Amino acid sequence: MDHAILIEGVTKRFGKVVAVDDLDLSVPRGSLYGFIGPNGSGKSTTLRMIMHILLPDEGEIEVLGLRDTRAANNRISYLPEERGLYKRMSVRRLLRYFGALKGVHQPQLDRSIERWLERMGLSSWIDKKVDALSKGMAQKVQFVATVLNRPELLVLDEPFTGLDPVNAEILKDAVLELRREGTTIVFSTHEMSVAERMCDRIFMIFKGRKVLDGTLDEIQSSYGYDTIRVRADHGAELLRRMPGVLEVNDHGNFQEVRWRGDHQELLRELAARTRVTHFEVTRPSLQDIFVRIAAPEELVAQEASHAI
Amino acid sequence: MQFDAWKIWVVASTEFGSTVRTKWFVIGLLLFPVIMGGAIVLQVVVADRVDTKPRRFVVVDHSQTLEPVLKRAVAEHNARLSDAAAKGARAPFVLEPTPAGVAEGTPAASSLGLELSEQIRRGELDAFVEIPAEILEPAAAGAPAGAIRYHSDNPNDDLLRDWLGKVVNDEVRSRRFLQAGLDQATADRLSQPVPLENLGLLERVADGTGPEGIKSAQKVDPIRSLMVPSVLMFVMYFVIMTSAPQLLNSVIEEKMSRISEVLLGSISPFELMMGKLLGNTGIAMVLAMLYVGGAYGVAAYHGYGDVVSPGLLAALALFVFLAILLYGSLYTAVGAACSELKDAQSLMMPVMILSMLPLVVWTAVLRNPSSSLSVGVSLFPPASPMLMFMRLALKPAPPSWQVVLSVLLTTATAVACVWAAGKIFRTGLLMQGKAPSFAELARWVMAR
Numbered sequence: 001m002d003h004a005i006l007i008e009g010v011t012k013r014f015g016k017v018v019a020v021d022d023l024d025l026s027v028p029r030g031s032l033y034g035f036i037g038p039n040g041s042g043k044s045t046t047l048r049m050i051m052h053i054l055l056p057d058e059g060e061i062e063v064l065g066l067r068d069t070r071a072a073n074n075r076i077s078y079l080p081e082e083r084g085l086y087k088r089m090s091v092r093r094l095l096r097y098f099g100a101l102k103g104v105h106q107p108q109l110d111r112s113i114e115r116w117l118e119r120m121g122l123s124s125w126i127d128k129k130v131d132a133l134s135k136g137m138a139q140k141v142q143f144v145a146t147v148l149n150r151p152e153l154l155v156l157d158e159p160f161t162g163l164d165p166v167n168a169e170i171l172k173d174a175v176l177e178l179r180r181e182g183t184t185i186v187f188s189t190h191e192m193s194v195a196e197r198m199c200d201r202i203f204m205i206f207k208g209r210k211v212l213d214g215t216l217d218e219i220q221s222s223y224g225y226d227t228i229r230v231r232a233d234h235g236a237e238l239l240r241r242m243p244g245v246l247e248v249n250d251h252g253n254f255q256e257v258r259w260r261g262d263h264q265e266l267l268r269e270l271a272a273r274t275r276v277t278h279f280e281v282t283r284p285s286l287q288d289i290f291v292r293i294a295a296p297e298e299l300v301a302q303e304a305s306h307a308i
Numbered sequence: 309m310q311f312d313a314w315k316i317w318v319v320a321s322t323e324f325g326s327t328v329r330t331k332w333f334v335i336g337l338l339l340f341p342v343i344m345g346g347a348i349v350l351q352v353v354v355a356d357r358v359d360t361k362p363r364r365f366v367v368v369d370h371s372q373t374l375e376p377v378l379k380r381a382v383a384e385h386n387a388r389l390s391d392a393a394a395k396g397a398r399a400p401f402v403l404e405p406t407p408a409g410v411a412e413g414t415p416a417a418s419s420l421g422l423e424l425s426e427q428i429r430r431g432e433l434d435a436f437v438e439i440p441a442e443i444l445e446p447a448a449a450g451a452p453a454g455a456i457r458y459h460s461d462n463p464n465d466d467l468l469r470d471w472l473g474k475v476v477n478d479e480v481r482s483r484r485f486l487q488a489g490l491d492q493a494t495a496d497r498l499s500q501p502v503p504l505e506n507l508g509l510l511e512r513v514a515d516g517t518g519p520e521g522i523k524s525a526q527k528v529d530p531i532r533s534l535m536v537p538s539v540l541m542f543v544m545y546f547v548i549m550t551s552a553p554q555l556l557n558s559v560i561e562e563k564m565s566r567i568s569e570v571l572l573g574s575i576s577p578f579e580l581m582m583g584k585l586l587g588n589t590g591i592a593m594v595l596a597m598l599y600v601g602g603a604y605g606v607a608a609y610h611g612y613g614d615v616v617s618p619g620l621l622a623a624l625a626l627f628v629f630l631a632i633l634l635y636g637s638l639y640t641a642v643g644a645a646c647s648e649l650k651d652a653q654s655l656m657m658p659v660m661i662l663s664m665l666p667l668v669v670w671t672a673v674l675r676n677p678s679s680s681l682s683v684g685v686s687l688f689p690p691a692s693p694m695l696m697f698m699r700l701a702l703k704p705a706p707p708s709w710q711v712v713l714s715v716l717l718t719t720a721t722a723v724a725c726v727w728a729a730g731k732i733f734r735t736g737l738l739m740q741g742k743a744p745s746f747a748e749l750a751r752w753v754m755a756r
Binding site: 048051053054073076077079080082083084085086087088089097098099100101102103142145155192 | 312314315318319322326562565566567569570572573574575586692
């Protein structure tokens, strides 16, 4: 068995809206898979179908070698995007409840709770009410609740959203550690830098269809060295006004540009008008690729007219 | 469908534990024996010591004949009080001196009435009574009799009023008899009422304690025949109506704080709902035990310890279980379909109406348990747990086929409700926003 999740020809509709359209995807065992895509593109629906919370209208989903994912539930853990905790329970009672629901029995359960809370720096909060936790702490407790059963597959829907950098780092380390121990991890994110840094493979869904799937290297290679990173005085305004520039992605201190024709020509024209401090021909960043795919329609139309 | 009994158990015990831990439940738990005990103590105390405030009153006797009689009656009444260490001691009466006579119906009589009313308002007097002039004359056939007019600002205090009515009537009756030429003794003997005994049925007994092996009928005791069945029905009703709606709150809380989907990552919707229902049944059982235990304590104190039979307790447990499955699943479904408590109101209406039915018809069932209305409503599944249970404690006892049929029908309905609620629960848990219409709910139930 070399894949943890196998999705074949899956379609899911809500009324007239097609949320996921004829999707194929294979997640290898032991991999760290990033799901990206704009809001409402079908990420959460796909994750919910993997968890068997929603059933596909068409197609098959195999998880950990089983078609009926329910049977494998204790080996899979899921952290949904919309997540809450019982406010009036103590952290210990809450984690015991969620752990027991994952089929973890005592005394391993208590040992696991203590170990994970210590790992998250929350040991002293074990007997506090959930009410008293800050948002970041609550999010870490939620994460702990999903890993108490040492899952073989961990599905996380936007796990890092809303965390401060320190807590985000703690959580990322925990995710990477789980992966080293052999857990297959699938998570969705809006932060392209996180996906770029952490994931073995990236999957992008847009309007219910798969638009990217592969390693970061594969994805970037498919776009080639078509991006020029420029740092120049008043670069953004200048670049936008120049004919021949297909697209400007303004990052503030630098701009990423796609240029029709020879890049030497762009460098010459820029140098003639302003002071250029950085000029690099590179592959597009994931962020850039994401924006190109999910850009508003008018941008696409504009691009098309330039390309003629 | 396969389920994980362990997970159902985990949910049930947590649901039970969370409720039992809440403050109101613990307070209720501790307070209940206190209230029950207090009620018993209060009954004992109250039985011995009633309100003994003297009742001061004035008689305006237009007939000019009854005042001496009343004076004597007051003296007798107060004398009986003094040697009464007896139970049920009553308040003494004080007959205040009657003001100078005024003619009935004159302005002077009205102003006297006003003056006495003012005295009552100032608290110097409790009541005044006007006796009409022609009180001794029996009214002509068809004409209204002249009434004794009792005035007070405490219309619910019947102590003095009833006593006055009795004393005046006794005196008037005996004088009327006298005028008709009958002496008091003859009149008393002739007007002796014939008692009516309310009895049960005769039974044939094997050991033949009575003549020809027939046991004579027992006197009907209203406590056994009315009180016990009514109390049992209300215990059942309160147990169901305090437990089942908690499921609505529990489900809505989980939806509002976005816990539902976290749970669905670990447990199937059906397991989650069954766990909640079973936990709630446990809570209902604890409540039933408390209430029945308390009621039993009171019954035993008054010498009715035998009225609650083990069979009745078994029926209570069975019907509580079925009722919680039935109503609990409906409330769960309503909770799952709504995102906020205020959305739940309209969806709750049908459930509320169903649960009101026993309250509407229970007196009719009590009065005539074997009428076709009683049989009909006690076989109607949402009402069966309350009404068939009450009929089990009533006479005539329901035929066993009706009991079995009601259990079967209620079970079938409960299973159907659980099934439909499971479908609504599954779909509703992930829904946010506007509450669905009944048509949409029906679609959810019919969905694959």
